[in-house]
Amino acid sequence: MAGHTRWVFGLWLIVLIALGSMAPAVFSNLAGAGWQANGSDSVAARELAQQHFGGNASSAVQVVVHSDTDKVDSPAVQHVLTEATALFQQDQRFAAVIAPQPGMTISPDGHTGILIAGANANPDDMVKAVTDIKGQLTALSGNGIEVYPTGASALWSDFNKANHDAMLKAEMFSWPVTLAIMVLAFGSLVAAGLPLLLTLAGLVASAGGLVLLNSLTPISVWAMNFAMMFALALGIDYALFMVSRFRAALASSGDPRRAVAETMDTAGKAVALSGLTVLVSLSAVLIVPAPAVRTMAVGIMLAVAFVLAATLTLLPAALGKLGSKVNAGSLPYAKRQQARSPLFAKWGELLYRHPWPFAVGSLAILIALSIPVLSLKVAMPSIQVVPGDAPVRQGYELVQKQLGEGAPGALQIITHAGEAEATAQAAARTPGIAMVTPPQNATDGSGYAMLQAIPSVDPSSGEMRTIVDDLRAAVPSGTLVGGAPAENLDLQQALNDYLPAVIGIILALGFVLLLVALQAPLIALLGTVVSLLSTGAAFGVAKLIFQDGHGSGLLGFTPQGFLDGWGPVFFFAMIFAIAMDYTVFLLATAKEHYEKTGDPQIAKVDGLAHSGRVILAAAAVMVAVFFTFALAQPLPPKEMGIILGVAVLLDAVLIRLVLLPVLLRLTGHAAWWSPAWLRRVLPKISFSH
Structure with a gap:
């Protein structure tokens, strides 16, 4: 890359012009719905209602x-x-x-x-x-x-707009904050600005890519919202690690091309494996049969792929071209910075001498924060996620006031015309149904009839699950129960059903990738397992805030009494991906020193001394980016910002800078041991140059 900078810059310029020309249309072109469980009764009912009853479906x-x-x-x-x-x-x-x-x-x-x-x-x-x-x-x-x-279509229209506006405001606020943190971390304006420019290039390319992909299959507008935030944080992480390693290599060799080669041979491998881990973690979400959830994962994966490509091609070319100019605009203290941080070296030595107090302390905090997860409730968003002045919410509340609590959430029942009366009687006897409209026969000769069942409770009430289940059990066989509340409940059930499989796939693939990267089964297993601690703690904090309402006044929202239903599946994948990101950075650096010396103490202390500052700076950037979304007015971006921000904070501080180094200390040589048969099976990967 450093030897062919014109080709690299030229090809990226072509890509950015081609995809960048489509990028401005990303928010207007992408899909606004897709929150459904494909194959469910409610989706089948909506399709029949639209086809045979003049479009009087849940999307009307x-x-x-x-x-x-x-x-x-x-x-x-x-x-x-x-x-x-x-x-x-x-x-x-x-x-x-x-x-x-x-x-x-x-x-x-x-x-x-x-x-x-x-x-x-x-x-x-x-x-x-x-x-x-x-x-x-x-x-x-x-x-x-x-x-x-x-109605449902108007709800998603208003909600998507409010969500989009909030995300843009948060992005605008996060960029200067990120730049300030980068300047403090690097001590150089050029070195700090380079990751931001590269991440921006990746985001522009991914936005155009999503527009292109949307012409083939509908992509949720949420895909870009999440991709902007996640790729910004992750792209800066990658560039931070690479630029830091390049500056150290340049200081020792003085040759920019040699420094680029050393950087790619060490940090480059770690970034490539980290990016692959992120992509694999997010790919597990694709098994959930919900278009919006799947395409959100696709959007983030596409953004990460472009950012990763820029990090592994455009960044080394830029570093080779800049050479020592990467330190231009340095602040006074930066000239005293060393690749091996004395502060983190002392920290590593302290952990080595006294591992147990730190291990017990960090575990106690993480476990205590994880306990509330046991009583976490999830459900699809209520009308409260839409701003109070949005027309859809004003109409919704007016309908409730004038026609009854459950009037905005009518359940649509599609049955055969011959069973319409029996269906109406069964529906009317169902507890929780306030009114059933007379059957309406299809005018196209299809033989279907439709009824509307008005529940007696708010459509977002926890009682709706029982009402819909009882209604489906009461009506004749072959009758479909749909409507917006039923679609939400079916989607929530699908998310709940697929959550164990998603978690299992992510953990298994994460372990395999760590095993391939580190060639050591014990530390790969420990690195995977400890990532669950920060995830559990983050959801525990989410339960306290978003379900119980602690701090809701400070954060400016009204608690729904539950966490939005897609949170556990989607946020688990995102948190685990970030956690493995830091795991790879720390353990790859430790493995590099173990390969050079064969001494587990040096590997542990020097691994922390060379990667601790980068991990802390990267975590500070991520926390700043994520917490800016906590300032958003709509609840879902607020949930995302708080959960991911807390997860990164806990993971970086308590796990990567405390617990994982302690585990390296306690396991010693065993952390890096691998049986001969496994070494023969695995591809040989070395992090030492």
Whole structure:
């Protein structure tokens, strides 16, 4: 790379121009829905409702029209309904428009009505359709009449926008904070700015790549939101490790190309293996049959792949070109910095002399923080994740006030026409069902009938699980129960069902990759197992904050009483990937010194002395990036920022800088031992140059 800088820069320039030209369209092009469990009854019910009942599915748009003075049948309200209907009829993504119906979608006092515009497109396109038209709909408000688009499609439209705005604000805040930390860590403006520029190149390329990929298969807009944050933190980690190693190699050899070669032969291998571990961890999420969850993983994997490619190609070329100029703009203290940190060397020696107090102390803290996980509750997000001034939330709360607590979450029942009456009677007898609408036969001769069952509780209530299960057990065989609440419950069940498999796959593949990298089964096993401690502790803290509400006033949110349902699956993969990132950095450096000396004490102390400062700086960057998302108003980015930030903080400080070095001390030569048959099977990887 350092010998062919023009080719490397030229090829990256072509890639960035090609993909960068598509990058600005990333948030407008990506899909807005996908929160469903493929193959579930609720998804099948939605598809049948859309196909045979004029699009009156869970993805249909509901427009709440209310007036304190006029009733729904008044000329003024009817005029608004007519104008709203005309707006829907101009867009082919909407199907049949159903006017407010007495006893069903008109409130008992007659002052609130719900206009339903059927879905004539897939859920992703319906979210885009609502986004395009909701401004015109809310503009119909006036003269004492309020108009609010609501329903599942409107919910995702408003929620995605609020989430996107919050993520961008957090990103804008995190970049200067990150740069400040990098300057302090490197002591050089050039060395500090280089990782940021390379990470930016990787992010631009991944944004364009997602737009390109979205033309083949729908990619959730959340994929880019998560990718921006995760790739920024991880890309800086990689560059930090590489630049630090290059500066040390350059100081000893004075030859930039030789320093690049030494860097790639040591830190480069560690970064490549770390990146592979991250990709493998996230790939386990792909088994979950939920499009949004899968594509979030794909988005992060794509961003990590581009950032990793930039780190292993563009960065060595840039370092070879810069040479000693990498230290340009150095602060006074930076000139006194050494590759082997005296401070971390002393820390390593202290841990070596007194391992047990530190081991017991760190374990006690991690276990204590992990205990709340035993009572953690998860569920799909409630309406509270949307800002209070969002039209969808205002419409939702108005429907609850005027038509009943469960009115915004109608359950749709699809059955055969011959069993419609029996289905209606069974549904009406089900505990928790407040009302069942008369059966509506399909007009296309398909033989289906549809009923709406209105629950008596809020759609996000924990009782909905029992209500839906009882309803499905009560109705005739072959009858499908769907609707937005049922879709959320089916998705949550799928996430719960697949969580053990995801955890098992991640742990197994993580161990295998560490084994290949380190060629030593004991330390590979210990490195994998201790990563669970920071994960458990992070979710324990999440339970205390987001379920119990501790600190909610300070963080500015109303607790839902549970953690968002996709958190355990998705955040586990992300936390484990980050934890293994630090594990590889520390153990690869220790292995490098063990290969040179054969002395486990030198390996442990010098491994910490050469990687401790980098791990601490990288962790500071990650914590700063993640905690900026805790300032976001929507709850999911806040959850993500707190959970990942706490996980990185605990992992770096208590595990990588305390517990893992102590385990190296206690295991001695055994940490690096490998049976002869295993050495013959594994590919030979060495970290010493």
